[in-house]
Amino acid sequence: ESLAADTTTTAVCGYCSTGCGLKLHVRDGQAVGLTPETDYPVNLGMACPKGWEALRVLESDDRATVPKRRSSDGDLVELSWNDALELFCSKFKSIQAKHGNDSVAFLSTGQMPSEEMAFLGALTRFGMNIRHGDGNTRQCMATAVTAYKESFGFDAPPFTYDDFEQSDCLVFIGANPCIGHPILWERVLRNKNNPEIIVIDPRRTETAMAATDHVPLNPKSDLSLLYAITNELITNDWLDRSFIREHTHGFEQLRSHVARFDAESVARSSGVSADQIRRVAAKIGSGKAVSLWWTMGVNQSYEGTRTAQAIINIALITGNIGRPGTGANSITGQCNAMGSRLWSSTTNLFGHHRFDLAEDRKKVAEALHFPVESIPSEPSWSYDRILEGIRNGEIRGLWVVATNPAHSWIDQDDARELLNRLDFLVVQDMYESTETARHADLILPAAGWGEKEGTFINSERRYGMLKKVRQSPGQALADFQIFRAVAHYWGLGERFAEWTDPESVFRIMQRASVGSPCDISGIEGYEHIDRCGGIQWPWTAADAATSNDNIPPIQRRLFADGTFCYADGRAKLIVDEITPLPEVPDDTYPVMLLTGRGTVSQWHTQTRTSKSPVLRKLYPKDPYIEIHSSDAQSMGVFNGDLVRITSRRGSIVAAAMVTPTVRPGQAFMPMHYETTNRLTLSHFDPHSRQPSYKNSAVRIEKA
Ligand code: SF4
The missing domain is CATH 2.40.40.20 (Barwin-like endoglucanases)
Structure with a gap:
C-alpha cells in the first residue's frame, strides 16, 4: 500500500528515438512505478524492457551525487558546487588565455532535452567563445542529416509512424528494428496490407528472419546494389515520371550514372544474385505505397551519405514520398538525436540555420536578444577533428556532457590516449563510473531522465515531454541548472537572464524557428504538447490559427504537395562514384x-x-x-x-x-x-x- 500512487503523469522514454509515452505513477512527488501509456499515439500501450526499467536505473551506487576533482595523487575528492564551478571557469579561462579561445571544446549528446542542448550550444558558442563542440549524434545521425540537407534542402525526415502500417512494401536497409526499435517493429506487425518486407543486410538479423525477402549482400556493397535497383526501376520504367519532372532535379544524370550498374556485374560484387536484384526492384516498382527505412548500417559507413541519398533517389523517382505508407525514412537512434540536429548550434546554427549566412545570424540574434556579433560565422569542427585537435595540441580543455567517448569512439585505445593528453577534462554525467569519467579532472553530477523536464523530438519529428517525477540524488543538478550556473560563474548571467527554466528556452526556440521548415511557433507551450500526445514539427502560428482548437492531426508527413525545402521547391537526385573499402580482409586479418x-x-x-x-x-x-x-x-x-x-x-x-x-x-x-x-x-x-x-x-x- 505504501507504493500506491496518488497521481499519474505521462512522459516520453529517454532511450531510443521511438519516443514511447510512459505513464508515471507518482506518490508524494516521487515516481513509484510506470506503465506504458495506452493513449500515446507512438507506442499505443507498448514498451520495451528498457522503458519498463527506466526508473530502476536511477537508483545506483554509481550515481554521481557530489562534484569531485582529481587530486594530484589521482584520487577523486569531493568539493562544493561553488568550488567546482570556480575551478571549471578558472581552468578553462586560463587555457583560453594561454592557447586561444579555440583551445577549449565540448562533446555532448543526443540524450538531453532540446532546451538543454539549446542552452549548451548558445552558452558555449555565443557566450564562452568556445567555437568547437559536437555531439555523439555524429556517431549515429550525421550521415542522415547531410543526406537530407543535400537532397531536400533541409534535414527533414518526411515520415510518420503510421507509415509502417500503411505501406504495401517496406524496405529496411542496414536496419534491425526487431531489436533496435522494437515498438516500431510492432507497428509493422500491425500492417494489414500483407506487405512485402525486404531487408537488405549482410547479417541474418532478427528482422531479416522475419522478412519476406532477405538480401544478404556483402558488407558495404549497399551503394552499388541500390544503384543496380535504381537502374532496373529506370530500365523497366517503374517510375513516376510526372513527379520526377515537376519535383526533382538531376534525373538524366542519375539515369546515365546508374546505367553502369547492371544487375549481373553488381551481382558479382555484392554477392546478391541478379535475379534477386531484379525481384527486389520489381517489388518496389509495383508497390503502391513503398517505404524505405534505414539506420546505422547505412549511416555508420565511409560512403553513408551517398548510400542514404541512393535510398532517397529511389523514393523520389518512384513518387513514394509525401503519401501514406511511403518515404525515404531515416530512423533516428537516440531519444533526442533530432533535438541535437536542430538545436545544438554546432554544425547548424540554432534552429537549423546557417552560420555562414548573415541574415540567419541576424535572425537568430534577434530571436535570442543577443548582439549579432556574438553569433559566429563558422560551424564547429566535427567530433573527429576535435579529437585530432587534441592530438596536435590545438585543443587543451574538453567538457564532456552525457556521453562516453572512451567507450563509444572508434579505435578506442587511441581515443583514451587522447583524453589523457588534455590539460583539463570535465565530465558532466549521471554516473561517475563511465569509462570517460575515469579520465576526468572534474566530475559534475547531473540529474537524469525523470529528474528534470524539457522536450525530446522523436524520429517522426514529434516533440514529447520529459517530466520531473523524482528528486535527483545528493547534490546532482539538472544539466539545465548546471549550464545556468556556469553562465553565472563565467560572467554571462545577464546575457542569459531570460534562460530561467526549460519552458522559457522553449519559447526562445519557438521565436528562432519562425519561417523555417521546423517552425514550432503554433505550439502554445508544454501543456499543449502534453495535451495533444506530442506535436510533430512543423506546427506554425498559421497552422494554429486555422485548426480546430489548435489540435494538430495525430499523424503528419512532409512533402505531401511535392514541395521540398530548396528555393525552387525541387529535390535533388544525387549520385557519386563508389569508393573502395578502407580496410579489406587479407591473409593476416581475413x-x-x-x-x-x-x-x-x-x-x-x-x-x-x-x-x-x-x-x-x-x-x-x-x-x-x-x-x-x-x-x-x-x-x-x-x-x-x-x-x-x-x-x-x-x-x-x-x-x-x-x-x-x-x-x-x-x-x-x-x-x-x-x-x-x-x-x-x-x-x-x-x-x-x-x-x-x-x-x-x-x-x-x-x-
Ligand atoms: Fe523506450 Fe525505445 Fe523501448 Fe520505447 S522502444 S520503451 S522509446 S527504449
Whole structure:
C-alpha cells in the first residue's frame, strides 16, 4: 500500500528515438512505478524492457551525487558546487588565455532535452567563445542529416509512424528494428496490407528472419546494389515520371550514372544474385505505397551519405514520398538525436540555420536578444577533428556532457590516449563510473531522465515531454541548472537572464524557428504538447490559427504537395562514384568484423542499462562474437570457447557464438561491450564525418 500512487503523469522514454509515452505513477512527488501509456499515439500501450526499467536505473551506487576533482595523487575528492564551478571557469579561462579561445571544446549528446542542448550550444558558442563542440549524434545521425540537407534542402525526415502500417512494401536497409526499435517493429506487425518486407543486410538479423525477402549482400556493397535497383526501376520504367519532372532535379544524370550498374556485374560484387536484384526492384516498382527505412548500417559507413541519398533517389523517382505508407525514412537512434540536429548550434546554427549566412545570424540574434556579433560565422569542427585537435595540441580543455567517448569512439585505445593528453577534462554525467569519467579532472553530477523536464523530438519529428517525477540524488543538478550556473560563474548571467527554466528556452526556440521548415511557433507551450500526445514539427502560428482548437492531426508527413525545402521547391537526385573499402580482409586479418546493437535490453555503452538487474539478466555480461560454423570449424572452436580477436588497432578476448547469422569470413560483435571499439577502424564518411564502424578487418584465433 505504501507504493500506491496518488497521481499519474505521462512522459516520453529517454532511450531510443521511438519516443514511447510512459505513464508515471507518482506518490508524494516521487515516481513509484510506470506503465506504458495506452493513449500515446507512438507506442499505443507498448514498451520495451528498457522503458519498463527506466526508473530502476536511477537508483545506483554509481550515481554521481557530489562534484569531485582529481587530486594530484589521482584520487577523486569531493568539493562544493561553488568550488567546482570556480575551478571549471578558472581552468578553462586560463587555457583560453594561454592557447586561444579555440583551445577549449565540448562533446555532448543526443540524450538531453532540446532546451538543454539549446542552452549548451548558445552558452558555449555565443557566450564562452568556445567555437568547437559536437555531439555523439555524429556517431549515429550525421550521415542522415547531410543526406537530407543535400537532397531536400533541409534535414527533414518526411515520415510518420503510421507509415509502417500503411505501406504495401517496406524496405529496411542496414536496419534491425526487431531489436533496435522494437515498438516500431510492432507497428509493422500491425500492417494489414500483407506487405512485402525486404531487408537488405549482410547479417541474418532478427528482422531479416522475419522478412519476406532477405538480401544478404556483402558488407558495404549497399551503394552499388541500390544503384543496380535504381537502374532496373529506370530500365523497366517503374517510375513516376510526372513527379520526377515537376519535383526533382538531376534525373538524366542519375539515369546515365546508374546505367553502369547492371544487375549481373553488381551481382558479382555484392554477392546478391541478379535475379534477386531484379525481384527486389520489381517489388518496389509495383508497390503502391513503398517505404524505405534505414539506420546505422547505412549511416555508420565511409560512403553513408551517398548510400542514404541512393535510398532517397529511389523514393523520389518512384513518387513514394509525401503519401501514406511511403518515404525515404531515416530512423533516428537516440531519444533526442533530432533535438541535437536542430538545436545544438554546432554544425547548424540554432534552429537549423546557417552560420555562414548573415541574415540567419541576424535572425537568430534577434530571436535570442543577443548582439549579432556574438553569433559566429563558422560551424564547429566535427567530433573527429576535435579529437585530432587534441592530438596536435590545438585543443587543451574538453567538457564532456552525457556521453562516453572512451567507450563509444572508434579505435578506442587511441581515443583514451587522447583524453589523457588534455590539460583539463570535465565530465558532466549521471554516473561517475563511465569509462570517460575515469579520465576526468572534474566530475559534475547531473540529474537524469525523470529528474528534470524539457522536450525530446522523436524520429517522426514529434516533440514529447520529459517530466520531473523524482528528486535527483545528493547534490546532482539538472544539466539545465548546471549550464545556468556556469553562465553565472563565467560572467554571462545577464546575457542569459531570460534562460530561467526549460519552458522559457522553449519559447526562445519557438521565436528562432519562425519561417523555417521546423517552425514550432503554433505550439502554445508544454501543456499543449502534453495535451495533444506530442506535436510533430512543423506546427506554425498559421497552422494554429486555422485548426480546430489548435489540435494538430495525430499523424503528419512532409512533402505531401511535392514541395521540398530548396528555393525552387525541387529535390535533388544525387549520385557519386563508389569508393573502395578502407580496410579489406587479407591473409593476416581475413575476417570482416561488423558491429551494432546486440539486444533489445541494452543501450549504447550500457552506462544506464547495466544498472538494472533485470536488463543485465537479459544479456550476456561478458563479450561475445558471432562467427559462422565453417570458420569455427577451421579454427577448432566450439560454441562458448574463448577466442582472441585482433585488428590493426588492438586485441581482445570474447566468447565464440557459432551461428548462421553471419556468413563465412564475417563476424559480428555488439557495440555494448567496453572492448568492441578497441578493434574498430578510424575511417569516416567524407561528407558527414560519421565514423565507419562496420568494416574492420580482424583475425580470430582460439584463445
Ligand atoms: Fe520505447 Fe525505445 Fe523506450 Fe523501448 S527504449 S520503451 S522502444 S522509446
